[in-house]
Amino acid sequence: MKPGLRKVVFPVAGLGTRFLPATKVVPKELLPIVDRPLIQWAVDEAVAAGADTLVFVINRNKRAIADHFDVAYELEDTLVRREKHDLLRVAREVLPEGVETVYVVQQQALGLGHAVLCARSVVGDADFGVILPDDFIFDRQTPALAQMAKVHAQVGGAVVAVEPVDPQWTSRYGIIDGEDAGDELIRVSAIVEKPAPEDAPSNLGVVGRYVLPARIFDLLAATEPGAGGEIQLTDAIAALLAEQPVHGYRFSGKRFDCGNKLGFVEATVAMAMEDPATADALRESLPEIIGSA
Ligand code: G1P
Numbered sequence: 001m002k003p004g005l006r007k008v009v010f011p012v013a014g015l016g017t018r019f020l021p022a023t024k025v026v027p028k029e030l031l032p033i034v035d036r037p038l039i040q041w042a043v044d045e046a047v048a049a050g051a052d053t054l055v056f057v058i059n060r061n062k063r064a065i066a067d068h069f070d071v072a073y074e075l076e077d078t079l080v081r082r083e084k085h086d087l088l089r090v091a092r093e094v095l096p097e098g099v100e101t102v103y104v105v106q107q108q109a110l111g112l113g114h115a116v117l118c119a120r121s122v123v124g125d126a127d128f129g130v131i132l133p134d135d136f137i138f139d140r141q142t143p144a145l146a147q148m149a150k151v152h153a154q155v156g157g158a159v160v161a162v163e164p165v166d167p168q169w170t171s172r173y174g175i176i177d178g179e180d181a182g183d184e185l186i187r188v189s190a191i192v193e194k195p196a197p198e199d200a201p202s203n204l205g206v207v208g209r210y211v212l213p214a215r216i217f218d219l220l221a222a223t224e225p226g227a228g229g230e231i232q233l234t235d236a237i238a239a240l241l242a243e244q245p246v247h248g249y250r251f252s253g254k255r256f257d258c259g260n261k262l263g264f265v266e267a268t269v270a271m272a273m274e275d276p277a278t279a280d281a282l283r284e285s286l287p288e289i290i291g292s293a
Contacts, residue, residue, distance in 0.1 A: 005051055005127065005145070005149045005211060006052050006053055006128075007051065007054075007055060008046035008049065008129040008130070008145070009119045010054065010132075011115035011116060011132060012056055012133060013062060013106040014109075019031065027064055029042075029065060030064055030068060031264070033264075033267050033268050033271050037068060038134070040094065041136060042131045043095075045143040045144065046131055047096055048142075049148070050146070050149060051129065052099050053099075054099060055102045057116070059105060059106055069094060069095045076092070102122045104122060110230060111232055112233045113236055114230070116216070116217075120217045123214060127212065127214065128211070130211075130212060130233075131208060132208025136267045137207070137253045137254070138253055138254050141252070144253050147253075151183075151247070155185065156245060158216070159246075160174075160191075160210050160246065162176055163204070163250060163251070165205035166203070169205075170194070170195050170200035170203065172194065173206055173207075174232075175194075175201060176188045176206065177191070184252075187246075188247060188248050189241070190238070190241070193227040193235060194227045204248060206234070207255055209251070212237075215243065216236050216240060222239075254270065
């Protein structure tokens with residue numbers, strides 16, 4: 001059997017209103033960071049963690065995501081005839097061989113927990129990963145979910161990615177409490193969704209990477225609407241705490257919040273600096289652009 005996490009869920013049914021008008025027709029997840037759509041970065045990360053089944057939780061406005069991962073026959077045929085082998089490879093590598101995509105429709109926007117629950121029949125009873133593509137994480141060595149899959153193989157239960165957040169913004173995150181367990185791990189004793197700063201048990205915020213046992217589905221099915229009137233994944237993880245170990249993991253790498261404009265632009269600049277096609281010229285032009293603003 002292949003090591004790592006075989007199934008990864010991508011909850012991508014959100015409206016993306018912060019990026020209007022760009023997201024009026026184009027799903028937010030297809031906006032590019034340099035030349036790869038946000039969802040492509042997320043898929044590459046899942047595949048690096050061992051995934052061979054990608055489960056996208058979409059709605060009827062997100063069908064273009066399925067088109068992106070489909071074979072583009074006309075394009076490939078043209079590239080073959082023009083002998084553009086490099087471009088052909090780029091087009092084909094969108095979905096590596098042996099990796100399957102499954103699309104599940106979330107018919108009502110009832111929250112992240114509900115979106116994950118929609119993937120239940122595809123995931124079955126295996127441990128699985130969740131990536132929220134808005135949280136773009138870049139690490140030159142090992143992508144974040146692969147780091148977590150490795151940790152999960154050692155500690156079992158659930159593993160959630162965490163990082164210190166500005167204490168004034170705890171109400172934007174799931175926040176954990178717990179004890180240091182060494183090796184960047186925190187044994188979680190409590191997890192709360194979007195607490196006000198005065199109620200937050202710490203400043204360790206959950207960012208969009210999870211490794212979860214299938215048991216979470218039973219707990220999600222029994223979860224009542226919580227913060228914001230939505231069925232929260234955080235609340236089901238809080239229920240899981242009574243049964244299985246839950247660890248927070250301080251991943252290595254830089255995270256960009258691509259759910260907002262600033263994070264998206266910063267991620268774009270950071271990735272353009274990683275790209276030999278743009279890095280040198282950008283190093284020269286960026287100070288000038290910033291200086292004249
Ligand atoms: C979701 C989760 C939250 C987590 C965050 C990470 O919130 O509910 O616990 O901290 O993702 O990005 P959202 O950003 O969807 O409101």
